[in-house]
Amino acid sequence: MDRKAQSMDVSSEKNPNVSSSAGHQFPSFSKFFPLLASYWLILLVVIPLHIHFHLIAQSELKQLKANQKLLLEENYNLTSLNEELRKERKNLTEQIETMEKTWNEQNVSRAQWSIDQYCPKGNNGRTCTSCQNGWEKQFSSCYAYNDAKPPDQRNWEDARENCRTKNSDLTVVFDQTEKDYVNTQSHDIHDIQGYWIGLRAEGGKWRWIDGSDLTNQAWIQQQPVDGQCVTSLQDREWRSVSCDEKNAWICEKKALSV
Template structure:
């Protein structure tokens, strides 16, 4: 009988331990289920937010496309008015806008204001940009010779898109000046830009000085 009681006691202890372990596991499982339920709820909320964001993005894209189309129409209308103005009720198209001189495949604007309205190199370039253009970049000897830079109204030179960068003459399109015979002065230091003037050639001048300037843009192909 004593042995039986001892075995019963051991069995009871084992069962109690198993019960305790099962109770602990059950509690842990309940906590896991609660955590998963909370995460599922959060994911559901996040999914709803993503749906709203997607809808908002779709609306924004649709608005941008509509605005873009309207801008394209406005640009097209601007181009028509700029290059094909009405004259006596009819439209006549030109390769360059009014006030611009055509030459080769480009249009040139000679900003030959009075000296009080001259600009430094950066200011001249900014003016060109407001006209959807940039300072003159000379492609070859023919353009160099044919580009007009008249010495009128006391003008001592016109800014072009050439300046000293790291000891080299460099165009605003990023290319280096190839033909060094076009300007005798060496680009010894940054802060110097180039002016041109008929019968006077090209000259290195401090970019901070004020001069007239030449803007260039592509001509309209008719």
């Protein structure tokens, strides 16, 4: 055995844990391939999922921002609308207050007018009556017989309008007693051919202005024809004539309880 071999043997004997470099081997790559393949597989799955969820998150964020913008616009519109409603409410409140003030003033004026009309002042103070001056009380009503001469006579509608300006309407006859009274007071003077009363033909029926139908058909002989109205005249039966004719008229309103 030569010296080199002896030297190696001696070294081996001195350090048995040291192996010969000629005998050292590295792990095979095939042992790491499954692990690397798993890592790559995980990366191939995770990265697309990460990208997918990131895109979804971005889309949702974009939608949330759009919704937030819409909510801000709606809030602005509601705020503007609320301000407009507040102003409108203020205006309506002012109008109501003005109307109430005007209404109260008118009521006071009407009340004063009523007092002056029904309770005129005299030397001994005020004396109240059931009907104002120029009206005749009968039953529970006040009657005004407008015995106008032909130039001042009116058709049925205009006569009714005149009654309304006096807080009344054309007379409505309740029973035979009232009918007789109305006829008696419908004086044949000033070339008057008749006095308008609140009865006219509507829908093929004789109907009063209060909406009720004529119940006693014997009060007028003519059949109802639309466009015809009824007049009353002393010592004559009620007569149906064109509502456009001009006649005198009778106004009626409730009498004041005193």
